[in-house]
Amino acid sequence: DTGVSQNPRHKITKRGQNVTFRCDPISEHNRLYWYRQTLGQGPEFLTYFQNEAQLEKSRLLSDRFSAERPKGSFSTLEIQRTEQGDSAMYLCAIRDGNSPLHFGNGTRLTVT
């Protein structure tokens, strides 16, 4: 049990459709991160929240991507007008203070 639940585990969508992923930490953690991992690569940072505030966004996060953490607990990541290049594993992670990041099992997105 990683302490982070991500849904769905897999998502197949057609190019041009919108998709939304959800991350639910089991308990309260002040920091929540989104990463993207493409095949054969390490995870790449997308964005992070401290409580409900989105404090940093990577250049990888184009205008088609939006993330929210409305109550400082769960978070959603939406991709609009999906492209084939969006196919990847999307990982959510949590952290308190200087503790290590703990990752969920990810949502694998396939855009056809």
Add this chain to the structure above:
Amino acid sequence: GEDVEQSLFLSVREGDSSVINCTYTDSSSTYLYWYKQEPGAGLQLLTYIFSNMDMKQDQRLTVLLNKKDKHLSLRIADTQTGDSAIYFCAETYGTASKLTFGTGTRLQVTL
């Protein structure tokens, strides 16, 4: 910018020791981490080391840090088939404390 490099592949026999290496470029890194990823799964934290330490041992795992050369290694003693996975080195930097990951080393354990 930040860069973390790892060799892509390592094959060892069951029972031998494995040594996975990592180099990083950011001298201001505060923590360095090793994560393990099995197929289709997320990343599992194995161990981490603070930048003012040279070595950390945790059961079969030994982490060595050479700050001068910006080199980090993970030694797995008595490697088992269940250790077969991809191992990622990662560093933190900056106020966001986000992690920068290497490309991962695939460890194959043979009988």
